[in-house]
Amino acid sequence: MKSRLSGNEAVAYAMKQVNPDVMGAFPITPSTEIAEYFAAYVANGEVNTEFVTVESEHSSMSVCIAAQAAGARSVCATSSCGLALMYELLYVAASCRLPITLACVNRALSGPININHDYSDSMGARDSGWIQIYAENNQEAYDNFIMAIPIGEAPEVRLPVMTCMDGFITSHAVENIELLDTGVVRQFVGEYSPQHYLLKKENPLAVGPYDISAYYMEHKVQEAEAMKAAKARILEVAKEFEKISGRRYGLFEEYRMEDADLALVIMGSSAGTGKTAVDKLREAGIKAGLVKIRVFRPFPGEELAQTLAGTRAVAVMDKSEGFSANGGPLFAETRSALYDLKQRPYLINIVYGLGGRDIKVEDFEQVFKRLANIAESGDIHPVYSHMGHRSKGAIA
Amino acid sequence: MIRAKDINEHTPWQDLTPGGEIYEPGTARAFNTGTWRTHTPVFHADACKHCMLCVPFCPDSAIPVKDGKRLDFDYMHCKGCGICEDVCPFPAITMVAGGVPK
Numbered sequence: 001m002k003s004r005l006s007g008n009e010a011v012a013y014a015m016k017q018v019n020p021d022v023m024g025a026f027p028i029t030p031s032t033e034i035a036e037y038f039a040a041y042v043a044n045g046e047v048n049t050e051f052v053t054v055e056s057e058h059s060s061m062s063v064c065i066a067a068q069a070a071g072a073r074s075v076c077a078t079s080s081c082g083l084a085l086m087y088e089l090l091y092v093a094a095s096c097r098l099p100i101t102l103a104c105v106n107r108a109l110s111g112p113i114n115i116n117h118d119y120s121d122s123m124g125a126r127d128s129g130w131i132q133i134y135a136e137n138n139q140e141a142y143d144n145f146i147m148a149i150p151i152g153e154a155p156e157v158r159l160p161v162m163t164c165m166d167g168f169i170t171s172h173a174v175e176n177i178e179l180l181d182t183g184v185v186r187q188f189v190g191e192y193s194p195q196h197y198l199l200k201k202e203n204p205l206a207v208g209p210y211d212i213s214a215y216y217m218e219h220k221v222q223e224a225e226a227m228k229a230a231k232a233r234i235l236e237v238a239k240e241f242e243k244i245s246g247r248r249y250g251l252f253e254e255y256r257m258e259d260a261d262l263a264l265v266i267m268g269s270s271a272g273t274g275k276t277a278v279d280k281l282r283e284a285g286i287k288a289g290l291v292k293i294r295v296f297r298p299f300p301g302e303e304l305a306q307t308l309a310g311t312r313a314v315a316v317m318d319k320s321e322g323f324s325a326n327g328g329p330l331f332a333e334t335r336s337a338l339y340d341l342k343q344r345p346y347l348i349n350i351v352y353g354l355g356g357r358d359i360k361v362e363d364f365e366q367v368f369k370r371l372a373n374i375a376e377s378g379d380i381h382p383v384y385s386h387m388g389h390r391s392k393g394a395i396a
Numbered sequence: 397m398i399r400a401k402d403i404n405e406h407t408p409w410q411d412l413t414p415g416g417e418i419y420e421p422g423t424a425r426a427f428n429t430g431t432w433r434t435h436t437p438v439f440h441a442d443a444c445k446h447c448m449l450c451v452p453f454c455p456d457s458a459i460p461v462k463d464g465k466r467l468d469f470d471y472m473h474c475k476g477c478g479i480c481e482d483v484c485p486f487p488a489i490t491m492v493a494g495g496v497p498k
Contacts, residue, residue, distance in 0.1 A: 097415040158414060196417060206418040218409035219416050225409075 001179045007135075007170035010142040010177055011077070011103045011163075012037035015047075017185035018149060020101075021072035021192070022050045024063030028082035029115050030167040031105035035077055057082040061089035061100075068098040069207045071197030073149070076100065079167060080107035083121045087128070093160045094129025095223060096208045099152030100160040102130070103145060106268070107167040108355040116356020117167040119267065119320040123329045129223050131161040131230050132297040134267045136253075138175045140294075141165040143247060146180070147237050149189040156229045166269040168356070184244050231298045251300035253292040254307055256282060260289025262371040263308060263345075265334050266317040267293045270352075270359055274317075277364030288368050293330065301337035308338060312375040313346040315367050319353045327351075327384040346374045352387040359388060401426055424473075429456075433476035433495035439468045444488040450480040471497045 005013065012034045015023070025035040042051040050072075052063045057078050064074040078086065083104060093100050109120040122132060131151060135141040141163065148161035165171055180188075196205050211219055231251065238249040255275050257263065262281075264274050271292035281288040291307055293300075308314055316335070318328025327335070331349035338344050350367060353359050367387070374380055398413050400423040413419065446466055451459045458474035460467045481489040492498060 095415055097417075196419060203419060204421045206421075206423075207415070209416050209418055211416050214405040215412065215416060218407070218412050221409040222412065222414060 001181070003177050003179050004174050005138060005142075005177050005179075006033070006172050006174050007138045007141045007165045008033035008105065008172065009037055009174075010138045011145050011165070012041070013179065014142050014145040014185070015075055015103075016041045017180070017182045018073075018075070018146065018189050019047045019186070020049050020075045022052060022063065022067035022074040024060035024067070024074065024076045025051060025053050026055070026057050026060040026078070026082065028057065028079045030107055030171045031077045031079040031082070031103065033171070034103055034105070057085040058089060061086040061093065061102075064100045064102075065089060065093050065096065065098055068093070068100050069096065069198050071192070071194060071199045073153075073192035074100050075102070077103040077105065079105045080109055080115075080121045083125060084109060087125065090125050090128040090130060090160075092208065095219065097158040097223075097226070098160060099149075099158055101145065101148045101152060102160065102162045103141075104162045104164045105167045105171045106164050114355040115167070117169050117269075117319075118354045118356070119164075119318075119329075120354075122162060122164050123320045123322070125162070126297060126329060129159060129227070130297060131157075131159050131227070131234075131295070133161065133163050133234075133295055134293065135163065135165040135170060136269055136271050136292060137170060138165075138173070138177050139247070140249075141170060142177060142179070143241065143245065143249065144294075146185055146188065147234075147241050147249070150237050150240070151230065151233050153192060153194075154233045155195070157226050157233050159223070159226050159230060164268075169269045178245070178247075180245060188240070188244055227298045231295075231300065234295055234298075249294065251295045251303055252307075253294060255290040255292065257289040257291060257307055259287055260310070261287040261312045261375060262368055263289045263291060263311045263314045264317055264364070264367065265291045265293065265304070265308075265314060265330065267296070267319065267330065270317065270319065273359060273361055274364050277361045277368065280361065280365065281368055286368065286372070296330075296333075299333045299337070301333065302340075304334065305337045305341050308334075308345055309341050309343065311345040313371040314348070315371055316347065316349050317367075318349060318351045321351055321354060331384070346371075346378065346380050347383075348374065348380055349384045350387045351385070357388045363388060428472050430458075430470075430472045430474055431495065433471075433474060435476040435478060435491050435493055436471070436495060436497050437469055437474065437476065437478065437480055438490050438492055438498055440488050440490070441468075443486050445486055447485065449483050449485065450489065453479050453483045455479065469497070
C-alpha cells in the first residue's frame with residue numbers, strides 16, 4: 001500500500017502493525033510524535049498494548065525491561081538526552097538478554113543544548129550491547145523497525161535492538177512510503193515466545209541476579225557471542241523481509257562500488273546527498289562510490305574491508321564527535337576493520353553535520369576532490385578533520 | 397534446563413544460563429556466603445533459654461530451629477553482623493573477632 005508519512009508516523013505505524021504488549025512512553029523531541037501517534041492507536045482501540053506513561057526515560061526503559069522479563073513484547077522510543085538518561089538500563093536490558101525494540105530518533109546530546117540531528121546519542125550507547133540499525137529515509141525506518149523484532153528475539157541472539165533514524169531530517173519530513181499489510185507484518189514478527197519468563201508460573205525465574213567475578217566475564221562472553229551471531233540473523237531476516245516487501249537489505253549498502261577508486265563511508269540521511277554527489281562525479285568520469293553503514297552493531301568489519309579493498313582513498317564521514325582526538329566512532333571501526341587487509345586504501349576521517357549542520361552535494365564533491373589528491377600524492381594529513389564549521393583556516 | 401546445583405566456578409560460558417537467569421527458587425541455600433564474615437557469633441547452649449528472640453532478628457536466617465529449640469549457627473550463611481548478640485537477653489551469644497567459627 002502506497003502512502004505518505006513522516007519518519008515518526010512510519011515507525012508509529014510499524015508499531016501499530018506489530019501490536020506490542022507493552023510500550024514504555026516518555027516524550028522527548030524529536031521522538032515525541034511516535035508515542036503521540038501510538039497513544040491515539042491505543043485510545044482508538046486499534047492495538048491492545050499496555051501503554052505505560054512514566055516520569056522519565058530511566059523509567060520508560062525500566063518498564064520495558066520488567067515487561068519483557070515478564071514475557072511481554074515491549075517497545076520504546078526516545079532521543080538524545082532521553083537515551084542518555086536510559087544509559088544504565090540499556091546495559092541491564094542487554095545483559096539480561098531482553099529483546100526490547102527501541103526507536104531512537106537521533107538528536108545531538110547536550111550541551112550546548114540543541115534539538116537537531118547528529119549521532120552523539122546512539123554513538124554514546126554503542127558499547128551497551130544493543131544491536132543498532134540505522135535508516136537513510138522513512139521507508140528504511142519503517143522496514144528496520146519491523147525487522148528488528150525477529151532479529152532481537154531469535155534464541156541465538158536475544159539482544160535488544162535500537163533502530164535509528166535522523167531527527168527532523170527523517171523523523172519529520174513526509175515522504176512517499178510503501179506499507180505492508182498488517183496481516184503480513186503480524187505473521188512476519190509472529191508471537192513473542194521466550195522459553196523462560198516471569199509470568200510462567202510452573203517455572204520460577206530470577207532475572208538479573210548479582211554476578212560475582214567468577215561468573216561476570218562468562219556472561220559478557222555470552223553477550224559478545226550473541227552479538228556475533230546477530231550478524232547472520234540480520235541477513236536471514238533481511239532475506240525473509242525481501243520476500244514480503246521486495247526490498248533488499250544487507251549489513252551495509254554499496255552504491256556504485258564495483259570499480260570505485262574513491263569512496264565514502266557514511267550513515268543515515270546524508271548518504272542520500274552523498275549518492276547524488278557520486279552520480280555527478282561518475283558523469284564526469286570519476287570512479288566514485290559510497291558505502292552506507294546500516295548495521296553499526298554488530299559492526300560488519302570483515303565485509304566492509306572486502307568492499308573497500310579495491311579502493312585507493314576513502315573518507316569516513318562521522319556525524320558525531322568522539323573527542324578521542326583520534327577521529328570519530330565510525331572512523332575508529334572502519335580503520336580497525338581495514339588493518340587486516342594486505343593492501344589498504346588511504347583513509348581519512350571527516351566529522352560533519354554536528355547539531356544539525358547541513359551538508360550539501362557540493363560539500364561531498366569537495367571531499368571527493370580531496371580524496372583524488374590523496375590518491376595521487378599519498379598525503380593524508382590531516383587524517384582527522386572537521387567540515388562545515390566556520391574557521392580562519394580551511395583544509396584544501 | 398540448567399540447575400543452580402550444576403553450575404560452579406569452573407563451568408564454561410557455554411553451560412551457564414543466558415544472562416545468569418536462575419530457574420528455581422531458594423538457591424541461596426547452596427551457596428557459602430559465610431566467608432564474608434569478619435566477626436563470628438559463639439553460641440553458649442547452656443545459657444540459652446530458647447526464647448527465640450534472636451531467630452527473627454537474624455537478617456540471613458542463619459539461626460536454625462528444630463522442635464522448638466534453636467540450634468547452633470548456620471555459619472555458611474551468617475555474616476557476623478552481631479544483631480543476635482545485641483538482642484539476646486541472656487549471656488548465650490558472644491561475638492569474637494575473626495571469620496572462622498571457634
